[in-house]
Amino acid sequence: MRTIIKNLFIGLILIALGFAFYWFKLRKPSIDEEFKIYGNVEVREAEAAFRQSGRINEILVDEGSIVKKGDLLATLETDTFSQALSNLDAEIAVANAELTKLNSGTRAEEIALAQANVRQTEAIYRNAEEDYRRQASLLSSGSVSEKLVHGARTTRDVAKANFDAASSTLTLKRNGARREDIAVGQRRVQAVQATRSRLETALEDTRLFAPIDGVISSRNKEIGALVTPANTIFSISIRSSIYVRAYVSEPMLGRAAVGTLVQLKTDSRDKIYQGRVAFVSPRAEFTPKTVETEDLRSDQVYRIRIIVTDADSALLQGMPVTVSIAPTTATVR
Structure with missing residues (x-):
């Protein structure tokens, strides 16, 4: 009888355990x-990182600092960028001066000088032409040699070439710079200014600003470290x-x-x-x-x-x- 009661008690305990397992583990x-x-x-x-490579000059926040979007976090050294900007300013000044010269045209003094050169070369050419004709007229009578006539013709041709060159130079000075030359000068000014604009952006990128409101959770670099855009400075x-x-x-x-x-x-x-x-x-x-x-x-x-x-x-x-x-x-x- 006791054995039956004991087995019944054990059975009830197992049933209770099974029900408990179902209730706590299997039942949804x-x-x-x-x-x-x-x-x-x-x-x-x-992640906050510089957009330029360089050496860190200053770090203004640390881990745990609360930052707002736009707060300055760190800076890079700017000596190289500042010097490059100064050089570009000089190039812009030269390019603008050359463009002004092209737009202004030739000075009156230069035109007067070109006119004088035309008159001089024309006089030389006319004289050489007369000498050649005189020598050529005497060739048939045998008073001059053919060699002498040939030399006079050569002198005349050279004088004619100099006269034509002087006349062309005077025409160029009167007409001023070509539109193509002015366009080239304008493009050069624009190119140097664009380079300066890019350098100004690079200089601005030596300053690292918070991209969002938050808390600095990690500071990964120290002052003096060389960094690239691939390096995360702050999280x-x-x-x-x-x-x-x-x-x-x-x-x-x-x-x-x-x-x-x-x-x-x-x-x-x-x-x-x-x-x-x-x-x-x-x-x-x-x-x-x-x-x-x-x-x-x-x-x-x-x-x-x-x-x-x-x-x-x-x-x-x-x-x-x-x-x-x-x-x-x-x-x-």
């Missing part, structure tokens, strides 16, 4: 029960939007639809935070090792992102969070 919460899931805080970060935590990454199994996915209002609690504080489901991944994945127990790690779940609507500075990157969804949930669209 109904819509009338609070539903809890677990996740981690995600704080998004922005800035964006405190305006704090998220929680959590995972929901497929049977309970309807309880965590987009817009669902939730409550969140960390292990380090008693404060209850308010949140809203902002995103549900369309793709299932296996439960991350850090989120669920060993017997559920092979289950497939859906990642959700929750916006913490009343976040404060106590929520830190990676902090574990318990997410509670009330029995009758409300949603916000």
